[in-house]
Amino acid sequence: MTKASVESRFRVDGMDCASCAAKINTAVRRLDGVDDVSVSVTAGTMTVRHQNDASFAPAIQKRVSGLGYRIAPISPKLATAAASEQQPDCGCCQPQHDSSAARREGAEAQGNSPVAAPAEEGLPGHGHVFTPQPWWKSGKGRLTIASGLALAAAYGVGKLVPGMESWIFTAAMLVGLVPIARRAVMTALAGTPFSIEMLMTIAAVGAVIIDASEEAAAVVVLFLIGELLEGVAAGKARASIQSLTALVPKTALLETDGKTKEVAADSLAIGSVILVRPGDRIPADGVILAGDSSIDESPVTGESTPVRKTVDEAVFAGTVNGEAALRVKVTATAEDNTIARVVKLVEEAQESKAPTERFIDRFSRYYTPGVVVVAALVAVLPPLLTGTAWGEWVYKGLAILLIGCPCALVISTPAAIAASLSAGARRGLLMKGGAVLENIGKVTAVALDKTGTLTEGKPKVTDVVGFGLPEPEVLRLAAALETGSSHPLAKAILAMAADDTIDVPPVEHAKAIGGKGVSGMIGGREVLLASPKAAGDRNALTQEQISTIAALNDEGKTVSVLLVDGAIAGAIAMRDEPRPDAQAGLKALADAGVKTVMLTGDNRRTAFAIGRQLDIEVRAELLPEDKQRIVGELKSKGHFVGKVGDGINDAPALAAADVGIAMGGGTDVALETADAAVLHGRVSDIAGMVALSRRTMSNIHQNIAIALGLKAVFLVTTVIGVTGLWPAILADTGATVLVTMNALRLLRA
Template identity: 50%
Template sequence: MREQAGTTIEWRIGGMDCGSCAAKVRGAVERLPGAGMVEVTLMSERLRVDLDATRTPPAVVEDAVRALGYTISQPVEPGASGPDGSPGADAAQPSARWYSGAKGRLVIGTGLLLAGATLARFLLPWDIAYWGFVLATLAGIIPVARRAFAMLRAGMPFTIEMLMSIAAVGALVIGAPEEAAVVVFLFAVGELLEGVAADRARHGIRALGRLVPRSALLKDGDALREIPAADLRIGQQVLVRPGARVPADGVVVEGISGVDESPVTGESIPSTKQPGAAIFAGSVNTEAVLVVEVTKAPADNTIARIIRLVEEAESARAPTERFIDRFSRIYMPAVVGFALLVALVPTLGFGQDWGTWIYRALALLLIGCPCALVISVPASIASALTAGTRSGLLLKGGAVIEAAARTRRVAFDKTGTLTMGRPEVSDVVALAGEESDLLALAAAVEQGSSHPLGLAIIARTEADGVAIPPASDARAIPGMGAVAVVHGAEITVGSPRHAAEIGAAGPDIDARVEALEAEGKTVVVVLREGRALGLVALRDGLRGDAAAGVSRLADMGIRSVMLTGDNARAAGSMAGMLGIDHRAGLLPEDKVAAIREMAARDPVMMVGDGINDAPALAAAHLGVAMGSGTDVALEVADAAVLRNRVGDVAAMIALARAAMRNIRQNVAIALGLKGIFLVTTVFGFTGLWLAVLADTGATVLVTANALRLLLFRPDRDEPPRKARPPQAPLSVCAKTG
């Protein structure tokens, strides 16, 4: 890699087992000259640094991390892909056996020495057994002390390694080698258990990396040849046999088959794919041969982007996590100060026995370690992110989870969110001339449009076999429609409101528009040079789970409202079917104003398609994009619902609430155990080895509790409330405010 000022460099870090490990790496690197933004992700084991290499070469960063006792890889470019197209080759590597690492070997070594010393205690003179316990203590504490002094040099004196070193050496000094050896052994076991738990939590991300096959069958003319999936290029065609996984994001060009997309979206029912249908890397072809044209580079396929989003989400720390981090920085020095008082006040002030009170002070140092408290939040967040990903719910970090849990009102866009987003032409009303001519003019204006209404008009025109004339000077009228020159005349396809504003509508047109809109249809007016030629009405059906999804939100105590640019009558008809409030006739800026008005009263989530609704998504406390893995759905909003289910919005909030409950439980476990053992240690009821069990036990309990979230199924695990909140009328049109 070429080193230059301001370069962002990534490394893979090995040996990080908890949030405090990530904090140590972050703290050591942040202190280096020329280090800008430093991000450490525990689950993906990544270190990303904005580094001025003219002040601190990358080798210095690597030495600083190794000094802390962690492994570090050679730097790689940000977002570099592994052989499977996932970001980083290590993402798909299998887990190592627990006994093959340094921590496993340390547990085995200290355990054998402790067992030998214990046996000597009963068979040999005490002097020999004494030195056996000393040897077991030193063998276990030297690696810990080495890390402690490395962190001291990095400006972090209050670490568990330093407290452990002081406690073990202090126990030897006051003549308690047996307890010192037991404490060191239990500490090594605790670190090993933390590593096993962290590795279990990382398994979900590794499993995602393994979904994309390593090879692909490339169509080369009439021949097939097997190539690495990472070598695929956009525009190439691959053959996917029944039972095989799709090697790249693409579009089907030949064949019809059922495809299991559950690895990507969580949807268990196979989806039928035919020519023109989009298909995801990692999904499984279940029935017949498909030929797929690659549309995304391997490093940018849906699986790779999901992994990147999970990694980035870990860096977006939750407000609770930041508070715990700040609290622990104050808490550690306070515990050390309290331990000093316990050692000095009874002995110097009241003439008590030095050995007794120093022993109790050493135990307090171990109990006061904040490992369990520090890991309480990130462990829950990481588990929630993984559980969400399995269910097709992407949340970009702990801050998003907290915002989702606080949500009290959800604002839905209509088209493509509550509806299928595939409207169809239901009525063509020609005021002059033939219906086919009216359709042809409307389709000419909409050529090149990506708007669902325009696509529906073009589809109906083509289905009727009507030729679409060429158009020129096409442009959009934001929030109103589109205009183009066809056969030398300016043709406009616009809303009834636009027609009324330019004086092109009359009583007869208004009556027909009103009748069509009362049926829940969307109406556009076709104009030539400002004169109405006719009407085109379109209907977009509700999503199959829209009513159930909105009902579940109400059961959870959350009010829903529909925001749409559609007319008030059509919007009212659809809102009535769902039983929710609505605001109609909204331009993009009107939606932003509506969101801000609601956000002033309640935490608001906005759910939209991620493109036209981007301003409203940004204005809400939380923006959620619908869409099966589109770029906008994954990158613009704070969260994304991959399965295009309205019910998944409630599932996302249920998951967030479960995560916050889990966090509160973890904090209670961590602080509760420490509080109990602080009191019992001061009064002499518990000693060093129980102190280590209290610290290690709390960390293991917190981690295990967080891992319970991996079993959470957000579509079924949220208990409904017994009563729904009252829905105050909120049915307004933009024209009336």
């Protein structure tokens, strides 16, 4: 009977280049029972879908550790902690992993030393994390230093014993080459014969055979230096998003039996009540039970302006409380809070390859063997056909082997995508994978929902009109009637009164009149706030009053009329207003050549009023299937369509679009329903997402040009005899470092 498949995630230490990921991928796929493997260089993670068998996780770990990498399962509970650790070292260039001591050194990749935390019950080894240390204390750093010192010593001793120079430089070369060669053999046995280690080993041994041992020793040192620099650069990209986890405090003040005590933040259970003091970071996602304070949400949403929060409003872990103490009810555990989910989504996105990256991967499978064939032909054919010296052409063939290493080409796309995903996440722009990031830049038309997308999703008071009383008095009496109500229109009136610091009087005998309004006694006067129709039934409106109300209705506003002792006293108009940045955001999309259209189920009058204000094409009174149909119409006209909505009632249209984008504030809907999410709900961020995608694709094209261009130049100069082994290795490692550093520029996007 076939066993069901399960998915396991692992953190892999010492993996910082694309060839490392390819070797691990190939090795794990060769295990029987493995259905799929996804490896992320930048996240330092691997996801494996395999048969549900208890023996599989140990088998996977054994296979990967056999390649010289340190690997540990990511348990759900410790995923957040593990994600915050950096392992920026390139395992493909960390050759001393084979002995147990060497493996411990290798686990210090880029200065990361393994520290075992207590394992979870039934999950041995899940507590492994890695503590950052300087690069020179890492296994790779020490190997590079040792190899460099051996080369320097060889130059010194060679001058003293000139006749032994060849042997001395060969010995110096072996300091670095033996671990590399050992790793090359292990990788070949695991299914990757044409690895960078194998090419390096063949080139170095060949150079010794043709009596170029001095160059061989220097090339090994340059190779190690280049890969060390690559590891440092890649670590910066990895650290960008993972540093978010450091924002969540380690402790929290838990309320129990009327007292507070300090506990570990990751021990908080859903439903716990915590105290957050002014100036403290909030340790968990939750809802405010008591208190009113401004919250700095920039760590989560990128929003620079503090947001005022009060009772029943949500707060997020890692955000900073302002001026007042808050009592907060915890709504998510540590492994499921907003920051943990953001980090998890970005890591999973980094494991998802873009179309360009998949093409480069396929290309490199044929490219590397092709380079080996070309190098062999260059070494063999000229001496056979023309009778020229073998040594000269073998030397050129060995140089071509080094030039042809695909590292720079293979890393060109994932490095740029990882940097962009990290940069976007820090601004509250989440994109679920390289394919989504690539596709957003292709968008030529965007269909946007109205309520909650172009507008804030809650009404605001726009006009207060006095028909017999001063406007402040109209607002004061209306606020008194609405005190204590949770209706959205009531909240809008109360918010306006609070903003204007109006002293709201007490009300007596307040009662709701079904479908008509609310009434009560205020200061001995009977006051009624009702719809225009209900108010007209009590007291006929004048033509001027009717005209004023009609004009407000034409602007898409809802009007309530205030009566005092039966007389028409004033009116209050409310509307779900556009987001402050909506107009600027739509203009930014238009400037980028993107067509915009509003799709809403709201009535035509309100929709067209908002449409005129924002200067956007409007399609109103639509059912979900109508929105889906319109998205299809846009696609049939040749547009690449993005759909922006709340992720629930727009689900058919989001699914029909080429790219679905959810607006939200860190909710499950915003994070999980669409291809991408704008966490802080700014319309301008949709244009920012498009711009980031286009910059990323431009960066990828630059990287490919750098990688292939340098190789082409050095290939020609090597064949004509201008350059040799030293420039060849610089063409490889130098191009890899240049490509990685160019990609890191996107972190500032």
